[in-house]
Amino acid sequence: MAQVTEKIAIPDDELIYKFSRSAGPGGQNVNKLNTRVTLLFHVTKSRALNNEQKQRITANLSSRISEDGFLTVVSQKHRTQNANRIAAQKRLEEVLASALVVKRVRKKTAVPYAARQRRLLHKRRRSEIKQMRRQVSPD
DSSP: OEEOSSSOEEOGGGEEEEEEOOSSSOGGGGGTOOOEEEEEEESTTOSSSOHHHHHHHHHHTTTTBOTTSEEEEEEOOSSSHHHHHHHHHHHHHHHHHHHHOOOOOOOOOOOOHHHHHHHHHHHHHHHHHHHHHSOOOOO
């Protein structure tokens, strides 16, 4: 079971694991063992998520979701299939948790008076410095 947040847990029957040959570490085993793990999760058909959560995930992770609706996570960092399976599941949990975070709306505020004065003072000083560099006219 993938624990995304305190309230959201994805059951194992919704996760599809595929195994293939890895390009990562493993010595001679790289050529003969399927240690790379590809974890597939069908976002729109998930029973663990409500409609709002599904919409938020598909909107935030649209580049990572295939046309079929599968979110794909790959792990080939470790030498064993089990370690890569655990790493892929952790990565899926992190990706889904970050996609479900509601970003706060920024409130527009006016620039403070003191900040405007500091900016104008800085501009005035720069202008004076540049005027001092000019050649003095013979008049």
